[in-house]
Amino acid sequence: MVENRPWLTFFTHLVLIIGVVIVVFPVYLAFIASTHSGGDFLRGLVPLLPGPNAVENYSKMLFEGISTAGAPPLWIMLANSTLIAIIIAIGKIIISLLSAYAIVFFKFPFRLLAFWIIFITLMLPVEVRIIPTFAVVANLGLLNSYLGLTLPLIASATATFLFRQFFLTVPDELMEAARVDGAGPMKFFRDILLPLSRTNIAALFVILFIYGWVQYLWPLLVTTDSRYYTVVMGIKRLAATADAEPQWHLVMAAVVLAMLPPS
Amino acid sequence: MQTKRTIFPNKLLPYVLLLPQLAVTLIFFIWPALQAVKSSFEREDPFGFRTTFIWFENYTRLFADPNYVNSLSRTAVFAVSVTILSMCVSLLLAVAVNRVLRTNRIYTTLLVWPYAVAPVVVGILWWFIFNPTIGILPYMMRGLGVAWNPRVNGDQAMILVIIAASWKQISYNFLFFVAGLQSVPQSLTEAAAIDGAGPFKRFFTIVLPLLSPTTFFLLIVNINYAMFDTFGIIDATTSGGPNQATNTLVYKVYADGFLGLNIGSSAAQSVILMLIVIALTAIQFRFIERRVQY
C-alpha cells in the first residue's frame, strides 16, 4: 500500500532495532565474556568489548574440560549432543513416516485406536511422568547408554500428524496410477511417497534436531556417566559448581559453542 | 477418520508399519503414565518393601500442603506473565516487520534464532546478566538505587525467570504472528484506509480481530510452554528458590520425586499435571478442528 508517514517508518525501525538488541544482547555478552580471562570478572563488572583470551578459553574448553567441575572436554559432549540429536531426529522421522503411512493408506481394525494412542503422547511430556519413565528405562538397563538417551524420546505425535496431513494432500490418483503401474505398497512408499515428502522431511529434520539438541531433563535423569553427557547438561554442571562463583569466561565459551550447531 | 479414496488391501502390513511407534509409545509413555496414576494412590514405606493402597490421601495431603498451594499460585503468576510479556513483545515486532518491506528478511533472521537455544542455556545467559556481583543489569540498577539480588529476593528471582522464559519464546510467537499477519487480506486494510482509518485504527479494528485465531492458538501454546518447557531455565537459575519463590509445578515434581524420593506425592503431582496438559491439549485441539471447518 502506498502510504508515506516518515515518523511511523522511523518508529517501526526503532522498534525492530530495540527488538534485535534485546534478542542479541545476551548472546553478545556471552561471546564477550568468553574472550576474557577469569581475572577480568573479579573487578566487578562484565567488560563490553572483546578481550584477548578467546583462543585460550575455547581450546581449554574444547580439549581439556574443567576437571574440578567434573566436566569432560567439550568436544566429547558436542559429539554426544550431535549424535543424540541426529538419532532422535532420524528416528522420529522414520517411525512417524511409517505410522502416518499406515494410518492414511490402509484401513484396518483398531486404526482409530492406534491413532489415539499416538495422539496421547502429546498429553504426556517427559516432565509430567519423570519417575515412572525413569523406572522403565532403569529396568530395561538403558541408563547411561545412547539407546536410553534417545529411544524414549523417539515417539512423535507431532511428526506423525504433519506427515498425515501431507499424505492426505497427495492426490489419490497418484497412488492409483502407481497401482495400475504395478507398484505394491512398499514400492509406492519408496518410489513415490518418500521423494514427494523430501521437503517436509528436511524441514522437520531441522526442527527435530533442535528438539534433540536442547533436551535437558531427560539426559539429566538417565546419565550419571560423564562419557554420555550432552553439551546442554554439561554447561549446567559447569555453571553450578558448588557455591563458588563459576568460571564465567569458560562457561560462556561453552555456551557459545553449544549454540552454534543448531543455528 | 479420513483415508485415501482407494486403499491398499494388505491386512498385516499396516500393523507392522505402526509397530515401532506404538511400541515406543506404550513402553515409554502410556505404561509410565499408568504407573504414575497407580502410585499416586499408594504409599511406599521408607525402605521400599511395602506399598499400601491409600486412595486419595496423597492428593488431600498435597492440597493441604502450603508449599504445593504456593507452587500452584507461583506457576500461575509465572505462566500468565510469560505468556503476556512474550506475546506482546512478539506481536509488536511482528507488526513492525510486516510494515518494513526491503529489510524484513534481515530483521526476521536476527529475531528468530533464539528458538534454537536450549532453555538451560537461556537460563545461564540471564543468570549471568542478572548476576548481582558481575552482571550488567544489577550494576545499572544499583546506579538507580535498586538493590538487586535474585538469590535472596523471591520477587526478583521471579522477575528473572519470567524475563528469561519470555526471551526464549519471543522467536516462536514472532514467527506465528508474522504468518498470521501475512494472511490478513491486503484488500481489507486497503478498504479500511479508503474508509479513512489511520494505521493505528486499522490495526485495532481490522488486523487484531482477524489475528484472533493465531492469538488464541499462541495463548495455549505459551501457557503450555511456560508450565512444562521451562524446567531447564528454572534449574539453571534459581532451582526453585529462594524459599520456594520460583518452584513451579514441574520443578516440584522433579525435586520431590527425583531428589526428595517422595514417590507417592510426586506421582500425585504428575497426575495433576497430566490433567492440566490434557485440558490444554483438548482446548487446543478443539480450536484446530474448528478452524479446519472454516
Place this chain on the structure above:
Amino acid sequence: MATINLVDLHKDYGNSHAVRGINLSVADGELIVLVGPSGCGKSTLLRMVAGLETVSSGRIEIGGRDVVKAEPAERDIAMVFQNYALYPHMTVRGNLEYGLKNRGTPRAEIDRRVNEAAEILEIGPMLDRKPRQLSGGQRQRVAMGRAIVREPAAFLFDEPLSNLDAKLRVQMRVEIRKLQRRLKTTSLYVTHDQLEAMTLADRLVVMNGGLVEQIGTPTEVYDRPATLFVASFIGSPPMNLLPVSALGNTQGLNLPAGTDMVGIRPDQMHLEPRPGATALPATAELLEPIGGESHLHLRLDSGHSVILSVPGRPSITEGTAVTVYIEPAALHPFDSKTGRRTDA
C-alpha cells in the same frame, strides 16, 4: 487387445447403491463412452474395471478372463486420470518407464516403446523435463504416453480432458480419437460432457442413478432417445419436453398408446408453416444470437416454455406473438410414468 464383458455388476457403499446391475459387452478395438451427470456411477464403474474399487457383486471379464479378484496391475489395463496423476518428481521419461520397469520389461524393449510413444505423441523433446515444466496439453500427452507404452489390453479414460481449456479440449479430443483408431485398443472413456461423448464414441452408454439408460451409437441415441432422461441429457440446447395436452388437438398425430409426454428437438420447431404441421401460438420472450444460429425462448399460450434453434438472426422483438410449427414425425413420444419411449 481384448473384449471387456461386464455382467450384472453392482457396487454398494453401505446402504447407497452407486452401480446397480450393469451389463455391457465391449467389442475388441471399440471405444465406448460412459456418459451421465455427476454421481451417476460412471466413474465408479470405470474404477471397478480398473480394480481400484472392489466389486459388490457381478463379473468383469477382460479378454475373456475374470479379473474381479485381480490387482489393478494384473488386469492388463492402462488408465488416464483426470488430473493426469503424473509422478511429479520423475522426468517424463521416468513417468513413461515406471510401469514397464515394475513389470521387469527388458531395457531395450522399454527404450523402444518409450521412443515410439514419444514420437506418436510428439513429446520427444520433453522426455527429460519434469511434469511441472509442461503445459496442460503436454501433461495430457504424457499421461496418454504412459498408457500407450504399456501396450495394454484396454485403455481406461477417466474424464481426461476436463482439466483443459475449451480450445485445447477440442484439439485433444480429436487426437485421442485418431490415436485410438490407429492403435485399435479397446477403450472405456468416462465423461460428463455430452459433446465429447457424441464425437468420440463408437457406442455411448448413457447412465443415470447407477443404471444404464441407453446403449447405442451416438446417432441412435440422439435420434431415438430411449428414455426421458436420455432425451433431456443428450443434445444442446436440450430437447423440449411437453405434456401431450400442450399440443392441443392430437388427432392425426398418431401418438402410440400410453403417450403423455412428447419431446421435440429445438431445431425441429419452425416459425414458418409446414404441410401437416401442428401450429402452436406463442409469445417470444428472449432471443439469443449465438453466431450462425439463434436460440429463441418462447412461452406457448398453454404456459410451457420452449427453446427453438433457428438459423440466422430472425428479427423478432421480445413480447411479439409468433406461431410455432411442429411436424408429427419430429415428435418423440414418451410415457412419463415409466420414463420410456412409447414407440419402441
